[in-house]
Amino acid sequence: MPRLIAPLPEGPLDILGDIHGEIDALRAVLERLGVDVAARRAPRPLVFVGDLVDRGPDSVAVVQLVADLVEKGQAHVVLGNHELNLLQADRKEGNGWAWDGLGPDGQADHFTHKVGGLGLRRPFDSRLASAAERRFILDFLGTLPLVLERPDLRVVHAAPHAPALASLPVEADVVAMAAAYDREIHADLEARGVLARARAERAAWAELRDFNLEPTELLENVAIQNAAEQAGNPISVLTSGLEERVPYGQHFYAGGKWRFVSRSRWWRGYGAEASAGVGPPPPFTVVGHYWRRRSAREIADKANTWANGDWLGWAGPLGRAFCVDFSVGRRFAERADGRASGFAGGLGALRWPEGQLLFDDSDVVLDTRPGVPCAE
Ligand SMILES: [Mn+2]
Known part of the structure; x- marks a missing residue:
C-alpha cells in the first residue's frame, strides 16, 4: 500500500503541471529543463502534480515515460483526479482511451465542440491502451501518494485542505478508502431523499450530458449531491478540491456535463491567519487542476477560477499558493478549432526555489516571485 503523504526530496526541484496526455509537450519541457529524455536522467528531481492523462493524444506514452523516470529515481508524482478516475474504473469524458475507446454513455468517447452556440459531437484523437498497457498503468498509479511535502514546500493536485490532510492514515488503499467514504456519503443522501430526487432531476434532462439541452432551472438536489460527494471525502478534497453550489445562471457545461457546483477558491484564505499575526505561515503549496x-x-477575456488579476502570480494573502496547470489540456479542443501551433495553453514547469517558470513551447523564462501576493 502506498504512503499517502510522502517526502519531497531536499534541494532544488522542477515541478511540472498537468499534462493530459500531451506527450510532445512533456518531451519538449523536459528537454528545456535539461533532462536527458533517452537516458531518463534529470539534473534536478522532477515533481509531477498529477493529471498526467486524458483527452490528449497519448496518455499511455506519458505514463510510461513518467513511470520510467520514477523508477530511475528521477521523479516524484502525486495522484490527480484523472488518475483517481482510472483507478476507480470511473468512465469519464476523455478517458475512453483506457477503456477500449468507450465513453461514459457506452458509446465512442467524444467531446462537445462548441461552434456558434451549438454543441457538435467530436471523437477524441487519443491512442487506445492495450490490455497489458492498462494493467501497467493501473499498477503504477496504485503506488502514488496524494501529497508530497517537506518543511518549506508541499505539492498536492488540488487543495491542501487542513481537515482532509489531518484525516489521512499513513498508508492506505486509496480506492478502498474513497469507496468507504462514498458509501457513507450516499447512505446519508439516500436517507434524506436527496439521491432519489437528484436521479429524477438528471433523468428529466437526459442525464445532463447534452450541451444542446440546457436545464431551465437550478437542479437543487444534483447540486447538493455533488457538493456533498466532494466535501465528505478527503481524497476527493485533496485531488479535486471543495465545490460549492452556484445560483442558476452561473451553471455551466464542462467535461461533458451541465454543472451546478463550481470549484471553491481555497487559496484566497491560504495563510490568512499568519497574515493576521496568528501562527506561522503555511508551507508554500504548488497545485495543478485549475486550468x-x-x-x-x-x-x-475569460471567466477564471484561479487568480483573475495576475496571470503568473502566487495567490493568497502571503503569496504562498501557486497553480502550475497552465491548460496544456485544452490543446485537444484548440486542435478541433483548426489550430496546430501557437496554442493558448501550455505545459508549465516551475523551478523551485528560484520561482522561474518556463513552458514547453517558449524560450522565455518568467519570474513568478514566490511569497509576493498577486492581485486577485
Ligand atoms: Mn485535475
Whole structure:
C-alpha cells in the first residue's frame, strides 16, 4: 500500500503541471529543463502534480515515460483526479482511451465542440491502451501518494485542505478508502431523499450530458449531491478540491456535463491567519487542476477560477499558493478549432526555489516571485 503523504526530496526541484496526455509537450519541457529524455536522467528531481492523462493524444506514452523516470529515481508524482478516475474504473469524458475507446454513455468517447452556440459531437484523437498497457498503468498509479511535502514546500493536485490532510492514515488503499467514504456519503443522501430526487432531476434532462439541452432551472438536489460527494471525502478534497453550489445562471457545461457546483477558491484564505499575526505561515503549496490561463489578455477575456488579476502570480494573502496547470489540456479542443501551433495553453514547469517558470513551447523564462501576493 502506498504512503499517502510522502517526502519531497531536499534541494532544488522542477515541478511540472498537468499534462493530459500531451506527450510532445512533456518531451519538449523536459528537454528545456535539461533532462536527458533517452537516458531518463534529470539534473534536478522532477515533481509531477498529477493529471498526467486524458483527452490528449497519448496518455499511455506519458505514463510510461513518467513511470520510467520514477523508477530511475528521477521523479516524484502525486495522484490527480484523472488518475483517481482510472483507478476507480470511473468512465469519464476523455478517458475512453483506457477503456477500449468507450465513453461514459457506452458509446465512442467524444467531446462537445462548441461552434456558434451549438454543441457538435467530436471523437477524441487519443491512442487506445492495450490490455497489458492498462494493467501497467493501473499498477503504477496504485503506488502514488496524494501529497508530497517537506518543511518549506508541499505539492498536492488540488487543495491542501487542513481537515482532509489531518484525516489521512499513513498508508492506505486509496480506492478502498474513497469507496468507504462514498458509501457513507450516499447512505446519508439516500436517507434524506436527496439521491432519489437528484436521479429524477438528471433523468428529466437526459442525464445532463447534452450541451444542446440546457436545464431551465437550478437542479437543487444534483447540486447538493455533488457538493456533498466532494466535501465528505478527503481524497476527493485533496485531488479535486471543495465545490460549492452556484445560483442558476452561473451553471455551466464542462467535461461533458451541465454543472451546478463550481470549484471553491481555497487559496484566497491560504495563510490568512499568519497574515493576521496568528501562527506561522503555511508551507508554500504548488497545485495543478485549475486550468490557469497564460496571458494577461486571456484572463481579461475569460471567466477564471484561479487568480483573475495576475496571470503568473502566487495567490493568497502571503503569496504562498501557486497553480502550475497552465491548460496544456485544452490543446485537444484548440486542435478541433483548426489550430496546430501557437496554442493558448501550455505545459508549465516551475523551478523551485528560484520561482522561474518556463513552458514547453517558449524560450522565455518568467519570474513568478514566490511569497509576493498577486492581485486577485
Ligand atoms: Mn485535475
